[in-house]
């Protein structure tokens with residue numbers, strides 16, 4: 001097809017689309033019968049599909065959430081003020097600052113299906129025990145001396161560790177030390193809320209009893225392999241959570257180092273897996289860690305489903321939908337569904353991520369597409 005023919009075909013396509021839109025448009029003035037029909041439909045709480053098809057069934061996902069970044073430099077001082085001003089007895093028992101994506105009309109969600117937050121626990125503080133149907137993960141940023149007790153198993157927490165608190169598991173957080181701990185909270189709360197399946201129950205006491213020594217699940221699985229898979233899990237999820245509740249940074253670091261050495265790649269990823277099944281750690285959430293060598297980057301990829309990234313170490317930038325987002329340690333950013341994203345490191349970077357891919361895979365609607373060319377940067381994000 002010549003350039004002229006292609007142009008003519010495109011023009012004809014556009015004209016036909018305009019005609020289709022015209023036919024679907026609600027009644028204009030001067031068509032009283034049609035106007036009356038639309039008015040009567042509205043009064044009867046009915047909606048004609050032909051006026052809303054495009055919104056309901058777009059050719060590809062149009063998430064309401066927007067690509068966004070929350071800098072540590074903004075979040076940390078605010079969290080420290082909260083520790084000072086909102087002690088446990090003033091509602092600070094869960095001192096959580098949730099990420100609010102500006103595309104979601106004020107709802108406290110990082111993306112349409114994902115809750116993300118920074119949580120901090122001051123010296124000698126504890127967050128009382130409770131349980132809920134939304135599942136959660138904790139990824140530790142800074143601090144020591146804290147443990148999270150999950151159904152009686154006290155899981156010691158250190159920087160870079162991933163701790164699971166699966167759906168309906170009792171959990172409380174205790175700071176037995178003298179430093180403040182900061183961690184990232186990731187939850188499937190918006191998904192479970194969309195299903196109208198949120199249940200919550202406080203524990204009768206401040207803390208649940210701890211069964212035996214700390215880190216029971218870690219000891220039980222010490223010699224069991226299979227807590228990581230290169231890149232990501234591709235099979236459908238199992239509707240169970242990992243019985244291993246702790247994934248230590250030392251093991252994650254070693255696995256990324258091994259993977260980079262054996263593949264010769266400058267950008268490597270692992271997904272944390274249930275050692276019993278090889279599937280994602282929670283039925284609703286995939287957790288990953290991505291290492292990019294200094295001066296290197298990834299090709300753009302777009303995925304159905306949302307993701308939130310936490311910069312654990314390093315410095316660099318990501319491009320989302322043509323917009324450049326510069327990041328450093330402690331920053332968090334949201335990648336809404338089907339937004340092309342590529343990452344680049346100026347200093348070796350380790351990015352932790354959560355995503356809802358297990359749910360999409362279970363429903364048979366997961367898709368991803370790797371683009372062959374880097375994105376063209378059209379703007380740079382400035383946090384407001």
Ligand SMILES: [Fe+2]
Pocket residue numbers: 130131132136171
């Ligand atoms: Fe909780």
